[in-house]
Amino acid sequence: MHLTLVGLSHKTAPIEIREKLTFPAHRQADALSDLICGVQVSEAVILSTCNRTEIYAVTTGAQDGVDAVIDFACGHHGLDRAQLEPYLYVSQGDAVVRNLFRVVASLDSKVVGEAQILGQVKEAYDHSFANGAAGRVFNKLFRQSFEVGKRVRSETAIGEAAVSISYAAVELARKVFDTLAGRTILVLGAGKMSELTAKHLVSQGVHSVLVANRTYERAVELAERFEGEAIRYDDLFTRMRDADIVISSTGATHYVVHRADVAGVMRKRSGRPLFLIDIAVPRDIEPAVNELRDVFLYDIDDLSGVVESNLEDRQREARQAQVIIDEEFRAFEAWLESMEVVPTIAAIRAKAESLRTEELDRALKRLDGLSEKDRATVEALSQAIVSKMLHGPTARLKSAAAEKDGYQYVDTARRLWGLDADGERAKRAHGLRGLLRLPEKPRKDETGEGLGS
Amino acid sequence: MLVRLQGISMWLSMAALTGATVLYAYFFLSKKTLHSRYATALTGAGFVLLTASIGMYSSAAQGTRLVGPYTLVLAAWALVFVYFVVEHLVKLKVYGTVLVPVALALLVLAQILLPAAAGLKPTVEEVRLLDSWRVIVHVVLIVFANAGFAIGAAASGTYLALEAQLKRHRTTTLFKRLPSLAQTDLVARRAVGWAYPAYSAGLLLGVLRAVETDVTGWWQDPRVMLAGLVWAIFGAYLYLHYGREASGRTSAYVALAGLVFVVALAIVARTVPAGFHIFGIAG
Structure with a gap:
């Protein structure tokens, strides 16, 4: 499962290209349906404004996911992939989250601090939600991004001074x-x-x-x-x-x-x-x-002097906004971490081990007079039962987590085992992987450059 | 015990006003409303503590001292009180940036001057002069009126600063933080408009008291003459503003000139041992 972003904006593409890749409101339902009908994409949000088109997706594979999204964009508009690629930027993992937060905070807008973008992102998410294209990950990610937008506007003066x-x-x-x-x-x-x-x-x-x-x-x-x-x-x-x-x-x-x-x-x-x-x-x-x-x-x-001075002020406020973005990113990162399969399996095993030792101690107290050898046998028996009971489910969970919508299995496992209360321990014990993980060979567009030369 | 509590309350009040001064300054630079809320809360706490301190002192001394450095404490109290009234009416927290430090400075000055004034005992003649409700009302009215004049002058100074920036086409931080010309002019006009009748009534009561106690040559007292000048200047301010519809800039200069004389009067009243209006001056 990977977070993927494919897009173009006023920074990478001229108007002649941008106008070819738009997704107006009345066509969003069809577009989203096309995008998530395949095996590669499980969740999607399409942000389409006059200055940018960005397709956010939760994909099964890293490179395959990117290809699926680009193929969709080209196929939906009847565009030639080779013609479009030079103007596209692709991000994966945490870069997607940071990009979305910067967009919502209006740091990536043509006029830094403009207020429209937050409403436009909300509209894009609403389309996705209404058409069943937003799942647990994007529900969390986009709602958190709205929080970023609100905080940036209320805690900084980024949109206050006139810039025209x-x-x-x-x-x-x-x-x-x-x-x-x-x-x-x-x-x-x-x-x-x-x-x-x-x-x-x-x-x-x-x-x-x-x-x-x-x-x-x-x-x-x-x-x-x-x-x-x-x-x-x-x-x-x-x-x-x-x-x-x-x-x-x-x-x-x-x-x-x-x-x-x-x-x-x-x-x-x-x-x-x-x-x-x-x-x-x-x-x-x-x-x-x-x-x-x-x-x-x-x-x-x-x-003009007043406008320039105000623009400088907005740039200063943008630095403050970046601090807010970093804070919100860490909050999202922590949430994602709890959705990881490896820490989830570790938490399941820890819980099972805790139950095993607890019950073993209770049984050994009742079985007074056992020799050391007998005690060892009983302990080995309990370990073997727990290990064999867990082997199948954990192996299948690992495998299922790598599939489309795999995080839902992880989520279900966490709920069944009641791990959310123990989630904090799992977060501390394991590093960030999964959704925020970059593919083995990241494409050069991680820096925001176009795919083509 | 009461005196000790009064002292603690006074120092806590000064600490709260110091905190408010810092927060108002930070609010002025950052424009974060949260800081202004904390600043207002601290100013409120400082005001309550100061009121308690004045109350305890008055209880311990069996009466509020209306002479010498004690009037500075009363002036600081009145300034914060009038600031709260103005802030409530026009919602301009930016004035706290100017007025709360002034109130704090008055308290600090009072603390510096208080030890010298502590041992002073009024003379028989002074006791005879002061023993009247007219004197109490006279002092209260003058203290409140001076607070109003100070706020009017602060608004006028703000007006001139913003006007200069507008004329020079500057867009500094000061320019962006200051309220509009129309708003500052309104605050100045209202503050002086309310303070002037109080000042007039205060002066009238003082004159009545001087006449009824048969103080010869009372009008020759330098403080009385300066007070007359202050009254004339702020009278001119109101006449220019309402009678001649003078520009905001002219009115602002007149209000600042008036404040200069208020300050001069306050200094003279505490330092020049001449005339009959010399209460609380050593020597």
Whole structure:
């Protein structure tokens, strides 16, 4: 029994390849059914997002399992294996667990710390569970991965700071006004960027939107999208008095908002701050405007600086997230260890031996007057009975554990013998093998490189 | 026995506030809410112990001392109390990072000055002046008002720090941890808005007491003059804010100037042995 991962992501494959290997929600049931119908794969979860497709599987063999999963991926999409392999990465054993935990923690995402991935992994697991493709191992592994995702988001600040220009503008506006509810924004110019930024601000509860543009009709068009008000360009500075935030993105080749204009506006604002976002290149607003009291002007470079700083923060938080991943990995490792066949057999034998000696001592007390030779004979008899009783079941357990769903035999044996209470002792006595074991000859993709050259 | 318990309670209170100071600092840097919760719990424990200490001291001395270094202990107590009220109203734990260390510093200063003041006995004239409910209410109101002014000034300092960062387009740790301009301005305005009437009433009671005890030239006392200045500055703050709708920056500078005079008054009141308002000063 082996943990296997075959996948591709934005790091290994271009969009042209990624789009060929997607598993949309409505096709997951068929895909999972195909994947687990063979002898090689006993459990499977298919994670398919716009930036990655990863197939997690519990397989019977190491290399055979990998081949089975790759063959499935190619067969399901009618792809040529040789064409796909250069973009694939394969992991086995503990690397699969660590990879999943890093993915859920959003450390492997295009934008580190993005929040969507946790929901996407949950959705993938739900598909697997609903279609009977998740068993005891993946139920435990994926539920533990959700714990990782939750802990990383609650115990680190990995997702807190804005990492896009438009969100950085929102973040800065909130530093000035605290809440954007009830605020008024003025959009100067009807460009795409100003529209996007306005959209983010409106989603934060901005009360009203004013739109000014040289061409009044375009201002009306944009204003309608936000249920706002289009204003005449000549009224720009009169209406700027009502605004709290100004987003400027005109196509002008010179400044359209000067220091004197804003100074005039500020005199009529009763000390209310004004936050100006100039995302136009060339700039629309004279930089000297920032020198005015209660006026805060940010241009595109300033916003990029904020984004860069926030990205650095996320990288720092990612190191903290890695500590959480290591902790959760150790917890999963301990659980897996209890599912191993060798420690299970050892625990069964230990329990049987304990019962044998206990009963032998009791019997010898009652059989008073036995010679040393007789005592030795009785002891040998008890040992032989226990040994022969256990030989068959343990040999068959060893053999069954290597088959598909073999861990279920181990699990059943543990339950029948009541070993879970003694599980901790078994964990201490034996090293980690089985699911987290790497194959004899690990493929070079353990480092995350593609299979092909 | 009671005095010994009072001393233990005071030192435990200082230990709790020291722990809270460290945790608030760690919270400020790490932004982990768990640390702020522990810090608030320790501050609460420190406050309870300090209250117990003041209560035991008052029982042992058969009355609360309202002069000299004892007022520093009362000021620290009032500061923590007002901080809890503010924190409850606006949910801004970040102020604990500033105010709890200030309260701790006041307690430490009081411990340094207390031995020198311990042997002081009020003169007959002082006893005559102090023997009135007006004096008690006067001191309580002034202590609480000063706590409010300190919080207003702390918020104003925060406002100016954040404003400077916004102007310079800096995104330092300080920038990320500080609350918004609107929120700090609100805290400053409310703190000063509540403290000012208390200060006015406290001053009025003090003046009434001076007049009724026929202290000649009471208004020439340097502490009285400084108190008048503090009253005028925070009055100007409220006028600028509400009457003239001045910018947050202007108001913040005025609040900081007011705090400078509050501190100056506190120092003068404890060090300059001139005028009639000299209770608890050696020599």
